[in-house]
Amino acid sequence: MRIIDKLKAQTPAFSFEFFPPKDADGVERLLATAHELKAQNPTYVSVTYGAGGSTRRLTVELVERIKREVGIETMAHLTCVGATRSDAAQVLDQLQAGGIQNVLPLRGDPPRGATKFEKVAGGFGYASELVAYIREHYDFCLAGACYPEKHPEAASRESDLAQLKHKVDAGLDFLITQLFFSNTDYFDFVGRARALGIMIPIVAGIMPITNLGQVKRFTTMCGSSIPSALLSKLEAAQDDADAVRAIGVEHASEQCRGLLEGGAPGIHFYTLNRSTATLEILQNIRSK
Secondary structure, eight states, X not given: OOXXXXXXXXXXXXXXXXXXXXXXXXXXXXXXXHHHHHTTOOSEEXXXXXGGGTXXXXXXXXXXXXXXXXXXXXXXXXXOTTOBHHHHHHHHHHHHHTXXXXXXXXXXXXXXXXXXXXXXXXXXXXXXXXXXXXXXXXXXXXXXXXXXXXXXXXXXXHHHHHHHHHHHHTTOSEEEEOOOSOXXXXXXXXXXXXXXXXOSOEEEEEOOOSOHHHHHHHHHHHTOOOOHHHHHHHHHTXXXXXXXXXXXXXXXXXXXXXXXXXXXXXXXXEOTTOOHHHHHHHHHHHTO
16 A cells, blocks of 8 residues: 555554664564564554665565565665666566555665765666656655755755755655654754645654664764753763663653644654564553
């Protein structure tokens, strides 16, 4: 089923993101996690695409297996990195043949060792080009990534939003934000997007903090920030893993409540292939 149709019918929507594991044992653990999360009636789950297309085969396999074996709707990520139009078409054909109806087209990060993204001959330079290509040749439901605090490579919030508008106009059905930790950033971003004419649903992306060092690395990579009050609490507890995790779960629970009360159409959890923290947050949201 197309996710945009599910978003219209299921409010609020909850979804989870996985990444392809490195080995067969990891794949089985991921499938077990998906089975655990199925009880929460997720709207869909997504599976990321490795740097330089390194997980292409496994991404396709996982979205097909999760949909077929677990019974959850799935969405495959697809990046421009190192891919020609022919490469992209091959993946899209495989997804279509496997019954997958939803794709998240991304430019993607530079491959390991590279300092900047380089378009390959016959490939795509921007996610908007990939979106336009898919919209012209296929009938997938298309999601897009957006950055409440600005893409780290963008010159300004205004130029970043203008690029997003171009990508939306190329054929996106809905948006998912990068992780953020202040709801003010989300609601300010939605307001600016609406003022520019971006009217499609904007789902909030949330990453439960379970490890301080890990989340600092993620925020550096994606241009997000940790509010000073939250960072102080985490740093004061950083030698106590359980305490850090408890602070992270509490903060994410409060975030989600505020987002849904404020009108966010759904929450997309960056699970890092783990279910425990996400399940706790969902239970906290639904208990109040």
